Amino acid sequence: MNLPEYPAIVNAHELIAPMIHRTPVLTSSAINEITGGELFFKCENFQKVGAFKFRGACNAVFSLTKEQAQKGVCTHSSGNHAAALALAARMRGIPAYIVMPENAPEIKKKAVAGYDAQITFCKPTLEARESTLAEVAAKTGATEIHPYNNVQVICGQGTAAKELIEDIGAFDIILSPIGGGGLLSGTSITAKYLNPGATVIAAEPEGADDAYRSFHAKKLIPSINPKTIADGLLTSVGEINFRIIQRKTDEIVTVSERGIVRAMRMVWERMKIIIEPSSAVPLAAILENKVDVKGKKVGIILSGGNVDLEKLPF
């Protein structure tokens, strides 16, 4: 299979531009003073459904042929991808079938239901999720849209870095968090084309460091029992994502849980914006001196802002 290249991201951007927010890029003189770098934050927490995930889901949904689209789309997810896929499907006027574990938080069930998706609940195991999804797909003929191991999704996610570089210019360093690798693989394709002088670095929680280990072992090593407050980064890296990351990402570093909470709090207090823990992982890498930004111009993708206000870590 051919890996996607930058022109596919340009196409994705043309396709989804009318549907997505071109999110703002914010700076903070206080955080620049603390870190010694010139940091530019791409605010995907302001994206529709509150996360960059809408870009990829939107590109996947609107890339379907009319025949495919009529039968709808499906996925298993309890997170931002489920909401993103549901909204994208509603915007195209097609059904979305979402398989969710029965113990998913009420707030997430409501969000997905609010976008008119048809939810099928299953036992909270990966096996049950996959078998239930297979049943749903067989019954409906819906196209499965994987949350990250999917070329259209990757190309959609790569549009965030495209906007960031278009709006601000070239960077010395571009930072993204890594979970399944959808955002990082898309970001790396864009960065290496538009801004080849930039070093592309991913930051990952120590407690879910499969990407870090895989990257350095040069082979995919899935996580076993990952544990981190950055709940968007619990998943293991996808196969297509990993092939792109091996070619186009320069480094992966890990950060502590304490560092994630500290960075998240710093963004809340200094920038007055709400980001979820996953979004704070790149800034945590800077604050823990895993990435040296002194005197450097740095682009950071804030991946999302969906947090349960009743379960905050401070």
Next chain:
Amino acid sequence: MNLPEYPAIVNAHELIAPMIHRTPVLTSSAINEITGGELFFKCENFQKVGAFKFRGACNAVFSLTKEQAQKGVCTHSSGNHAAALALAARMRGIPAYIVMPENAPEIKKKAVAGYDAQITFCKPTLEARESTLAEVAAKTGATEIHPYNNVQVICGQGTAAKELIEDIGAFDIILSPIGGGGLLSGTSITAKYLNPGATVIAAEPEGADDAYRSFHAKKLIPSINPKTIADGLLTSVGEINFRIIQRKTDEIVTVSERGIVRAMRMVWERMKIIIEPSSAVPLAAILENKVDVKGKKVGIILSGGNVDLEKLPF
């Protein structure tokens, strides 16, 4: 004393423009759907020191003559005005003397000290604050800058509405919270000049409703034991502010504590930005049907974003 008019706000804006942030105006399709109006939020939570207060303090400090300025400025405050005055003074390179009650939160003491202000602590009574301030002023010759009952401060605060109307155009309704009345009086002057067709409405917590009662009694009635989560709105309306409000504000409405928390949470969850309870009061008035915005274009000033993350109401 002549009350200030719009040209003084234009002058203030020219003076302070290089020092302040021209803050963004955000919208939320979700909140528009809920309220039935077209709402535009002027984000003074992104202003320097995290609140609109910096505009007024900055105008007051930079309006001083060289002779006055050399001796510095002083005020008693434990809130956003103290930080704003300290930063404005530092930017002009002059001393700021801040009288704070000894029981002020550590976080506020640190913020003010962080801007190099000289803090004098006193007993936590209005009497002690005023007598200590008089001593400091007598000893230093510093000019007292009142947080709201001050023409330069009022003119500085009026620049937020000026930017809002310049950026978005005319509104049907313009909403601001009311505490001491600095923001509302400045906003009303600007609105009645630039956008005379707009209805200017202030929203106030039921538990600190001196402006509401004064407005309807047509005379100043100070608050007695005000109590509200909107800690920026505990103060009683100033005399100059009230005279302007009587002439240029169309209506004052009150909202419940529960409504404030609900509105604050809605902004956090839907817009992913951090606002303090005082900022949520105008949206609370809409959600509690005190202001009918259906089909209307509405400008709302979000006054600030300084909250203690360890003491959230949700």
